[in-house]
Amino acid sequence: MSKVLVVVDHVDGAVSKPTLEVLTLARTFGEPVAVAFGAQAAQTAGAVGEYGATALFTVTDPVVDEALVAPRAEAVAQLVEQTGAELVLLPSTLDTKEIAGRVAIKINSGLITDAVEVSGAIGEVATTQSVFAGNWTVRAKVTHGVGVVTVKANSVPAEPAPAQPAVEEANVSFSEGAGRARITASEPKQASGRPELTEAPIVVAGGRGTDGNFGEVEALADALGAAVGASRAAVDSGWYPHSYQVGQTGKTVSPQLYIAAGISGAIQHRAGMQTSKAIVVVNTDEEAPIFGLADLGIVGDLHTVLPAVTEQVKQLKG
Numbered sequence: 001m002s003k004v005l006v007v008v009d010h011v012d013g014a015v016s017k018p019t020l021e022v023l024t025l026a027r028t029f030g031e032p033v034a035v036a037f038g039a040q041a042a043q044t045a046g047a048v049g050e051y052g053a054t055a056l057f058t059v060t061d062p063v064v065d066e067a068l069v070a071p072r073a074e075a076v077a078q079l080v081e082q083t084g085a086e087l088v089l090l091p092s093t094l095d096t097k098e099i100a101g102r103v104a105i106k107i108n109s110g111l112i113t114d115a116v117e118v119s120g121a122i123g124e125v126a127t128t129q130s131v132f133a134g135n136w137t138v139r140a141k142v143t144h145g146v147g148v149v150t151v152k153a154n155s156v157p158a159e160p161a162p163a164q165p166a167v168e169e170a171n172v173s174f175s176e177g178a179g180r181a182r183i184t185a186s187e188p189k190q191a192s193g194r195p196e197l198t199e200a201p202i203v204v205a206g207g208r209g210t211d212g213n214f215g216e217v218e219a220l221a222d223a224l225g226a227a228v229g230a231s232r233a234a235v236d237s238g239w240y241p242h243s244y245q246v247g248q249t250g251k252t253v254s255p256q257l258y259i260a261a262g263i264s265g266a267i268q269h270r271a272g273m274q275t276s277k278a279i280v281v282v283n284t285d286e287e288a289p290i291f292g293l294a295d296l297g298i299v300g301d302l303h304t305v306l307p308a309v310t311e312q313v314k315q316l317k318g
């Protein structure tokens with residue numbers, strides 16, 4: 001069976017949900033083999049095995065933790081050759097996209113980033129991307145070499161298929177220059193207790209219509225186990241931190257469900273959320289452009305609608 005090399009995104013051994021989605025996707029093309037980096041790489045074995053990886057290559061040389069992505073890219077390129085992988089899949093993050101670009105050059109292969117759909121078969125992998133601020137949907141194929149594709153979060157649901165991965169330290173070497181760009185300091189983001197915005201299956205976002213009160217948005221998010229997002233108008237007003245902004249100059253999200261409350265639907269906001277699978281809109285103005293994207297539109301005051309929905313969700317959950 002063809003091998004598909006999956007690059008694992010993890011923090012201290014905790015594997016990200018998009019990685020599990022990519023492993024699920026990899027199984028539709030062949031046998032997933034995973035590579036994880038850093039001192040805690042081996043701790044990912046349980047999760048990657050649960051989602052079907054038959055092998056886990058760890059790369060624990062300190063240089064992968066101390067340097068930027070160059071050593072990781074060198075390792076992935078060598079593993080493609082050693083494993084005979086015929087496709088490389090990565091979850092889309094800033095780091096993995098840079099790794100993907102470097103790997104594609106090293107192995108002389110076509111590269112596609114931020115795919116929201118990946119189909120076809122080995123040798124004829126086809127993807128869908130949403131580009132130019134979401135104004136165009138592009139279907140593309142890798143026509144040269146081993147395909148290297150990064151996949152956006154929530155593009156496929158993660159489904160377990162337990163396997164027992166053989167864990168092995170990868171036999172890779174690094175060039176002299178690989179470790180030259182060093183990380184001098186890093187600090188973990190303060191945990192909000194909610195899922196990460198770009199990975200969350202549900203996002204509840206608030207805009208200027210909240211009038212600065214995000215309490216109702218947060219309450220609904222917590223009832224649904226969702227992440228909170230915000231429009232730029234809300235962020236610029238100082239009502240919510242910039243790291244929660246959705247849109248062209250903020251984060252791009254593609255959840256199963258996006259609830260937009262008090263957001264008009266400017267093109268720059270839509271650019272960051274219009275690939276969401278289902279969109280629910282709450283807005284007092286029935287002419288608001290965001291209703292054009294809505295699967296379910298509620299014309300109403302969010303200060304009334306959100307608490308009512310939150311109450312219903314809580315009751316349903318018992």
Ligand SMILES: Cc1cc2nc3c(=O)[nH]c(=O)nc-3n(C[C@H](O)[C@H](O)[C@H](O)COP(=O)(O)OP(=O)(O)OC[C@H]3O[C@@H](n4cnc5c(N)ncnc54)[C@H](O)[C@@H]3O)c2cc1C
Pocket residue numbers: 206207208209210230231232233234245246247248249250251261262263264265266267268269272282283284285288300301302303
């Ligand atoms: C270069 C550039 C980049 C940009 N990048 C981004 C970006 O990344 N993300 C982004 O979001 N914007 C971005 N913008 C800004 C964008 O153009 C809009 O100004 C912004 O999205 C508007 O935010 P909003 O929908 O919250 O506010 P508004 O457009 O003011 O809309 C508020 C909405 O709330 C509704 N409302 C009011 N009260 C209530 C209520 N009680 N209940 C329910 N509904 C109510 C109103 O009917 C209205 O539709 C960018 C702009 C530029 C020029």
